[in-house]
Amino acid sequence: MSANKERITRPEMVEAIRKSGYLIEQRVAGVLAKHGYYVETNPAYPDPETGKSREYDISAMAGVRIAKKRMDFIFPVVVSECENNEHPVVFFSTEPPVPFLHHQEVKCSGVPVQFWDGQRFVRLSDFLHLEKYHHYCKGPVATQYCSFHRKSNNAPWIASHSDAHHQTFNSLINALETSIAEHYESWAFPSRGEEEPVNLQVYYPVLILQGELYVAQERGNRLIIRRSEHVQYRKQLWSARIKNTYQFDIVTLSQVPRYLELVDSEIEAMKRRLQRHNALARNSINRLVANAARVRRKKINWRQVFEPQ
Numbered sequence: 001m002s003a004n005k006e007r008i009t010r011p012e013m014v015e016a017i018r019k020s021g022y023l024i025e026q027r028v029a030g031v032l033a034k035h036g037y038y039v040e041t042n043p044a045y046p047d048p049e050t051g052k053s054r055e056y057d058i059s060a061m062a063g064v065r066i067a068k069k070r071m072d073f074i075f076p077v078v079v080s081e082c083e084n085n086e087h088p089v090v091f092f093s094t095e096p097p098v099p100f101l102h103h104q105e106v107k108c109s110g111v112p113v114q115f116w117d118g119q120r121f122v123r124l125s126d127f128l129h130l131e132k133y134h135h136y137c138k139g140p141v142a143t144q145y146c147s148f149h150r151k152s153n154n155a156p157w158i159a160s161h162s163d164a165h166h167q168t169f170n171s172l173i174n175a176l177e178t179s180i181a182e183h184y185e186s187w188a189f190p191s192r193g194e195e196e197p198v199n200l201q202v203y204y205p206v207l208i209l210q211g212e213l214y215v216a217q218e219r220g221n222r223l224i225i226r227r228s229e230h231v232q233y234r235k236q237l238w239s240a241r242i243k244n245t246y247q248f249d250i251v252t253l254s255q256v257p258r259y260l261e262l263v264d265s266e267i268e269a270m271k272r273r274l275q276r277h278n279a280l281a282r283n284s285i286n287r288l289v290a291n292a293a294r295v296r297r298k299k300i301n302w303r304q305v306f307e308p309q
Contacts, residue, residue, distance in 0.1 A: 043055065048174055079179060109180040114307065
């Protein structure tokens with residue numbers, strides 16, 4: 001006698017979907033599209049350890065033209081994971097000792113990400129003085145977080161560092177690095193008689209939560225926990241004896257439109273500074289393209305040519 005096959009009901013389907021992250025992905029994608037971004041959902045990247053194809057939730061790009069007579073653009077790129085968190089997520093934040101140095105964690109790719117100042121190349125974040133207006137350089141930053149679970153209904157709640165969240169941030173890093181690599185791999189020399197345009201991508205890795213987000217700060221013997229809509233989080237990784245630091249934004253779903261306005265203001269500030277230093281930018285691009293021409297037969301990674309070493 002065959003066993004009865006259990007069938008899910010329509011209300012159960014609705015409830016299961018509401019508890020998943022599918023709806024938040026669609027909502028975020030809609031907000032980004034309305035804000036002028038080209039949006040891809042569930043784009044793929046290669047797992048750096050296994051080489052297998054992995055997916056993350058959203059990649060979105062917008063374009064801001066710098067000059068009317070040339071195809072000079074800055075492209076803000078939002079790399080996002082979305083989560084319908086059942087339990088609150090708490091980030092333990094402190095005031096950083098040197099917040100102005102966090103401008104170095106703004107990830108960029110393209111031409112020019114370094115500028116010739118007459119004597120040497122300096123990185124874009126220094127040349128454009130991102131420390132004066134980028135939000136990475138303002139306010140408290142977290143380096144630790146937790147969520148909550150319990151082993152049974154009557155057991156006490158346990159604060160723990162979720163493996164799922166750890167993997168989420170690793171996915172954002174891998175997706176970010178893949179986007180940077182693909183940008184450089186797509187570069188080609190300008191045609192004869194043409195000028196290489198400004199082609200900069202500025203990345204914003206962000207975790208978007210549908211559930212509750214909190215910030216915790218210890219003041220004396222008191223632990224103060226308050227609701228928040230936007231938290232900054234820093235994560236360090238060692239790779240091949242090199243320390244890389246990544247800064248993330250964690251925002252609630254309702255905060256996404258305001259977050260995109262913040263991105264707009266920073267990209268606009270970068271645009272104005274590039275317009276002001278157009279001649280220096282053009283000279284820097286010409287030097288970088290000349291450097292690329294000298295090594296073109298060595299099959300070198302263009303990232304090694306265009307980025308500060």
